[in-house]
Amino acid sequence: MTQEIKPIRKKIEATGLMNKYMAEYFHELDDASKSRDRKIAWCTSVGPAELLHSFGFLVYYPENHGAMLGATRIATDLIPYANAIGYSPDICSYLTSDIGSYLTNNTPLTKAYGIKSVPKPDVLVFNTNQCRDVQDWMAWYAYEFKVPLIGVNTPRTPTEVNDVIIESVAKQIEGMAVELEEISGNKFDPNKLKAVMALSKECTELWKEVLSLAATKPSPISFFDGTIHMGPAVVLRGTQHAVDYYEVLLTELKERVANKVGAIEDEKYRIYWEGMPIWGRLRQHSDLFAGLNACVLASTYCNSWIFSDFDESDPFTSMAKAYTELFIVRSDAAKEEYIKKMIKAFSIDGIIYHDAKTCPNNSNCRYGMPRRIETETGVPSITINGDLNDLRMISDEQNKTNIEAFIEQIEENR
Numbered sequence: 001m002t003q004e005i006k007p008i009r010k011k012i013e014a015t016g017l018m019n020k021y022m023a024e025y026f027h028e029l030d031d032a033s034k035s036r037d038r039k040i041a042w043c044t045s046v047g048p049a050e051l052l053h054s055f056g057f058l059v060y061y062p063e064n065h066g067a068m069l070g071a072t073r074i075a076t077d078l079i080p081y082a083n084a085i086g087y088s089p090d091i092c093s094y095l096t097s098d099i100g101s102y103l104t105n106n107t108p109l110t111k112a113y114g115i116k117s118v119p120k121p122d123v124l125v126f127n128t129n130q131c132r133d134v135q136d137w138m139a140w141y142a143y144e145f146k147v148p149l150i151g152v153n154t155p156r157t158p159t160e161v162n163d164v165i166i167e168s169v170a171k172q173i174e175g176m177a178v179e180l181e182e183i184s185g186n187k188f189d190p191n192k193l194k195a196v197m198a199l200s201k202e203c204t205e206l207w208k209e210v211l212s213l214a215a216t217k218p219s220p221i222s223f224f225d226g227t228i229h230m231g232p233a234v235v236l237r238g239t240q241h242a243v244d245y246y247e248v249l250l251t252e253l254k255e256r257v258a259n260k261v262g263a264i265e266d267e268k269y270r271i272y273w274e275g276m277p278i279w280g281r282l283r284q285h286s287d288l289f290a291g292l293n294a295c296v297l298a299s300t301y302c303n304s305w306i307f308s309d310f311d312e313s314d315p316f317t318s319m320a321k322a323y324t325e326l327f328i329v330r331s332d333a334a335k336e337e338y339i340k341k342m343i344k345a346f347s348i349d350g351i352i353y354h355d356a357k358t359c360p361n362n363s364n365c366r367y368g369m370p371r372r373i374e375t376e377t378g379v380p381s382i383t384i385n386g387d388l389n390d391l392r393m394i395s396d397e398q399n400k401t402n403i404e405a406f407i408e409q410i411e412e413n414r
């Protein structure tokens with residue numbers, strides 16, 4: 001029998017610096033929103049943010065706000081407001097909770113930073129590489145704020161991302177520059193784009209190195225840490241702060257590795273998390289796994305903000321490649337190859353698939369994948385039902401029982 005012990009998780013000291021940079025980021029947006037002295041673009045989280053930075057826009061990410069709504073556990077109460085205006089409870093709960101937040105003027109930015117409301121956009125930019133929901137989400141705000149909506153329509157579920165796809169996406173991104181010149185009032189400057197791409201690439205490589213340290217035993221970082229510390233890779237990429245932050249974080253984690261300090265006490269089981277986090281249960285899940293000596297240490301989710309193909313000498317094509325080769329965009333065949341590599345690289349003992357009710361796009365257990373991967377690798381898995389933001393979709397007791405039984409199964413199979 002596995003024995004549940006009091007969880008001991010190690011605090012990451014760099015967190016203070018991250019909080020400082022995140023606070024500065026939100027205050028800069030808030031100031032610009034009030035004074036209107038800088039243009040603001042809203043962008044989907046794996047959208048062409050680099051292009052927007054090159055025009056001088058401050059970039060705000062509604063999905064990051066959605067995650068904050070989830071993590072602060074206010075999302076569930078806000079979803080019905082979006083349902084009431086016709087947005088189904090079955091669609092993305094980032095979208096519904098975010099619109100609910102706007103309709104009720106209730107944002108976690110107030111408690112965290114004293115900011116009353118989200119910044120007003122001058123333009124909304126989407127990329128459908130992750131799902132269609134982001135386009136509809138931005139469309140609602142475009143109507144609300146009466147500002148332009150532009151975007152990239154990426155072909156979804158390719159196994160191979162071939163040149164035809166890359167060229168089509170690259171042309172769409174490049175084509176946006178014309179509208180962005182008009183909206184920003186600035187001429188497109190290829191040198192500025194190159195500089196932003198170089199910073200984004202540096203951020204990406206550092207973030208990749210941070211996550212790759214989890215391959216060591218014990219892992220110095222958990223998935224739950226990763227969901228917090230990926231913040232700068234999502235919202236600050238393309239800026240010096242993101243690079244500075246990950247250099248500091250990396251140094252701290254390398255020190256942990258050198259001293260064999262794990263993210264949890266006495267790591268015995270190494271777990272892979274597949275799918276979205278359950279934002280309102282991060283702490284609870286982190287404690288649950290740590291209490292079972294199980295370190296959830298790798299995930300597809302945190303790796304989604306690694307854009308290794310960025311190349312400042314060929315910005316549009318490399319951006320198209322990086323934003324289209326992402327896991328979430330691909331076919332199950334490509335995803336399975338990726339997960340199998342991750343199992344090996346991180347010495348994984350078991351996989352948790354999160355079937356997120358309102359995000360079919362990032363729930364990869366619905367078309368037989370867990371069984372296929374288990375048959376090929378011998379690594380067991382379970383599926384837990386839940387959601388990213390809608391806590392009504394979660395049975396905590398059921399999930400706890402299933403996870404405990406799963407760890408026991410791993411132990412018995414040894």
Ligand code: SF4
Pocket residue numbers: 063092093094095130131132133134276358359360361362388
């Ligand atoms: S990928 Fe899922 S969680 Fe993200 S915006 Fe799309 S539907 Fe929402």
